Amino acid sequence: MKKNSQSNSGLTASLSISQHQHPPDRFEAVDLHMLLRMARERDRPYVAPSSEALDRTSAAGLALFKETQSGRCVQATPHFRAAGFEVAATALGGGPAFAVRELPDNHIGGGIYIVRQGPVPRERIVQVPHSFFDVGTLEIGTELANAAVARALFVNTVHRYQAGRPRQNDDEDREEAPADLAHQEATFFQRLTASALMALPQLQVIQVHGFGDGAVPESMQAAVVVSPGAAGAGAEEAARVAARLAALLGRERVFLFPRDTRKFGAQTNMQGRLVATYRSATFLHLELSRTMRANLRQDMELRRAFIAAVIGTGEKP
Secondary structure, eight states, X not given: OOOXXXXXXXXOSOOOOOTTSOOSXXXXXXXHHHHHHHHOXXXXXXXXXXXXXXXXXXXXXXXXXXXXXXXXXXXXXXXXXXXXXXXXXEEEXXXXXXXXXXXXXXXXXXXXXXXXXXXXXXXXXXXXXXXXXXXXXXXXXXXXXXXTTOSEEEEOOSOXXXXXXXXXXXXXXXXXXXXOTTSOSSSHHHHHHHHHHHHOTTOEEEEEEEEOTTOSTTOTTOOEEEEXXXXXXXXXXXXXXXXXXXXXXXXXXXXXXXXXXXXXXXXXXXXXXXXXXXXXXEEEEEEEEHHHHHHHHHOHHHHHHHHHHHHTTTSOO
16 A cells, blocks of 8 residues: 555534543534534635644544544644644534534634544545535535445535635636645645545545536536546446446436546546555545536435435445
8 A cells, every 4th residue: 555645744612622631522512513614614715734734634633543443532632733623522423523623713724524433334534625616515415424424524614716716606617726625735634634544544535526517518417427536446336336326317417437428537636646545445526516416405315315326325335
């Protein structure tokens, strides 16, 4: 296995932990949806993290993912605080989880990271790096992480485009930007992905994205594009996911990259490229049309069937 060089370098509103305390399992957990609402602020300016903060986060993340089976966060907490984060108690997938969020006086758009404690059916991280720009992906990704009993849920906390960029047609492609956590390397999002891969080498990373209706040149009716990104190890599973989704939605609406289309293949996605350096890890990139996202948000039965097709309910990984 190759190692990326970066890898080494009832509800209360605020539950911070000092460097000398154990994680807050003795406190009342903060509701996950409340945590996400408090952490995300669309138009807050993004501030790129310092190299020291990134290194602290790498160390914290590695400790956290190694400790998570025991339900502790002792080694990770001091490093997180030094990097500008605190740890709160919450729940994910029906079990206790740690929420790594920015300190109240340090909101710089670094993201929020929910990490489940104890055993999980499969080591998975669900990531939503464009939760404002790709409308609806936050709700879909959160439910996916809960239903899959994922190890973690990663979510961005500011809009991927800053400095007054156009907000209309939010799910159209635009150029890369500093706050675009899927296309920048020097981010907390990338460092914590690297830490998870080091601790959990058979990890599956699932990212949920969106595109504008009619943006797939092969079909105006395209609803989903499935891709393994740059991680070849996930190609067979991506094909199985695409087949299950096609059975649910119709073959003419589901496209597999690169077999069916050359669009939305996530070849420049930084997390996908990182996953590709680990032979036993896989990446699953899901692009959903605007209409598909709206339908999933409105139709609970469709949403549950969609998620079951993605995670392969009842099948061995």
